[in-house]
Amino acid sequence: xxxxxxxxxxxxxxxxxxxxxxxxxxxxxxxxxxxxxxxxxxxxxxxxxxxxxxxxxxxxxxxxxxxxxxxxxxxxxxxxxxxxxxxxxxxxxxxxxxxxxxxxxxxxxxxxxxxxxxxxxxxxxxxxxxxxxxxxxxxxxxxxxxxxxxxxxx
Amino acid sequence: xxxxxxxxxxxxxxxxxxxxxxxxxxxxxxxxxxxxxxxxxxxxxxxxxxxxxxxxxxxxxxxxxxxxxxxxxxxxxxxxxxxxxxxxxxxxxxxxxxxxxxxxxxxxxxxxxxxxxxxxxxxxxxxxxxxxxxxxxxxxxxxxxxxxxxxxxx
DNA sequence: TCTTGATAGTTACAAATGTAACTATCACAA
DNA sequence: TTGTGATAGTTACATTTGTAACTATCAAGA
Numbered sequence: 629x630x631x632x633x634x635x636x637x638x639x640x641x642x643x644x645x646x647x648x649x650x651x652x653x654x655x656x657x658x659x660x661x662x663x664x665x666x667x668x669x670x671x672x673x674x675x676x677x678x679x680x681x682x683x684x685x686x687x688x689x690x691x692x693x694x695x696x697x698x699x700x701x702x703x704x705x706x707x708x709x710x711x712x713x714x715x716x717x718x719x720x721x722x723x724x725x726x727x728x729x730x731x732x733x734x735x736x737x738x739x740x741x742x743x744x745x746x747x748x749x750x751x752x753x754x755x756x757x758x759x760x761x762x763x764x765x766x767x768x769x770x771x772x773x774x775x776x777x778x779x780x781x782x
Numbered sequence: 783x784x785x786x787x788x789x790x791x792x793x794x795x796x797x798x799x800x801x802x803x804x805x806x807x808x809x810x811x812x813x814x815x816x817x818x819x820x821x822x823x824x825x826x827x828x829x830x831x832x833x834x835x836x837x838x839x840x841x842x843x844x845x846x847x848x849x850x851x852x853x854x855x856x857x858x859x860x861x862x863x864x865x866x867x868x869x870x871x872x873x874x875x876x877x878x879x880x881x882x883x884x885x886x887x888x889x890x891x892x893x894x895x896x897x898x899x900x901x902x903x904x905x906x907x908x909x910x911x912x913x914x915x916x917x918x919x920x921x922x923x924x925x926x927x928x929x930x931x932x933x934x935x936x
Numbered sequence: 937t938c939t940t941g942a943t944a945g946t947t948a949c950a951a952a953t954g955t956a957a958c959t960a961t962c963a964c965a966a
Numbered sequence: 967t968t969g970t971g972a973t974a975g976t977t978a979c980a981t982t983t984g985t986a987a988c989t990a991t992c993a994a995g996a
Contacts, residue, residue, distance in 0.1 A: 631825060631828070631890040631893060633822065633826055636897065637802065637897050638806045639822070641795070641799040641803075642799050643925060644795060644919055644920055644923055645792075645795040645796050645799040647923045647924070647925060649792055649795075649796060665952095668787065674785070675787065680974075680975090682973090687787070687788075688787055688793075689796075689797045689800070692975070693954070693975090693977085694954090695975090696975060696977090697953095697976095716962065716974085717974095718962070718973065718974040718975070719973095719975090720975075736785040739785060743791050746922050747922060749921065749924075754918050757915055757918055758919050761911055761912045761914055761918065761919070762798075762915055762919065764904055764908050764912040764915065767903065767908075768901060769798055769802055769805075770903075817982090834944075835944070835945060836943090845984070846944085846946090847945090847983080847984070847985090848982095848983075849945090853945095871944095872943065872944040872945070872990065873944060
């Protein structure tokens with residue numbers, strides 16, 4: 629039976645993700661005590677401006693209970709504010725407060741710099757190959773490709 | 783602030799891994815009720831023949847408590863047996879029982895077939911590129927390359 | 937022999953997570 | 967208007983996980 633775990637796709641993915649997640653999360657955990665879901669809500673809201681919890685979940689690929697808890701926590705920090713929709717009172721429009729935006733502005737460059745630092749271990753050619761491979765992996769797994777424009781087909 | 787989550791490396795990794803893990807784990811979960819750690823211990827022991835919990839942890843990149851619990855569960859199923867080392871009684875030598883081997887023999891081909899099915903969504907050239915990208919990602923993250931020399935380039 | 941420190945493995949406890957049930961609201965039709 | 971089913975979001979409960987503490991054992995010296 630030639631199933632060696634180290635050659636097996638889901639295992640390799642899992643290991644790579646665990647390593648990356650551990651390294652990246654240290655930045656926002658040490659500096660702000662943020663959890664992974666909280667960081668993602670922060671980044672998503674920063675990108676979208678205003679969004680409902682459902683939209684955040686779709687955009688960040690998180691389960692709605694995870695989103696709900698992360699939002700509640702960020703709201704307690706006064707980094708996120710909410711406003712009920714006038715027409716449909718089930719919907720809460722969420723957005724970053726100025727404190728939330730400020731935190732993200734301090735955090736984002738560090739995250740990007742660390743990403744750059746990781747990628748700098750590869751030559752420019754290798755880096756392009758790595759990103760190409762990642763895109764192909766997403767294709768194989770049926771994950772929709774990155775959209776370039778703001779347009780979002782619903 | 784141009785940090786878009788969908789372009790951000792750790793986020794993309796996490797999403798791809800979650801999708802893959804969910805699809806793959808269905809096979810051994812539905813058929814045998816195995817958890818991810820249990821499946822990994824099974825595969826690792828199948829590859830190594832006999833190993834200590836520590837070796838399983840190193841080989842499968844799992845925390846020792848995860849290994850301990852997975853082993854305990856597999857032992858209750860009578861799929862794993864243990865024998866204390868004669869010279870160092872802290873060490874337990876673990877191995878698959880014949881029932882464990884039998885289960886793995888039924889499971890492994892299905893796992894490999896599913897991996898093949900995923901990869902079949904790519905052309906041979908794309909598949910090679912994807913695996914190349916994955917290897918480069920591991921390099922960037924400082925994960926030791928597959929030692930077994932024979933690189934799997936389709 | 938009797939420390940001291942290291943190691944293999946297990947377990948207690950707390951934090952994080954998913955499932956399912958829940959509340960509140962809406963749309964729509966009988 | 968009232969009933970039915972769908973949806974946004976929250977919460978209760980059980981499972982899973984990691985951290986830290988624990989047991990048992992070993993090795994190497996004083």
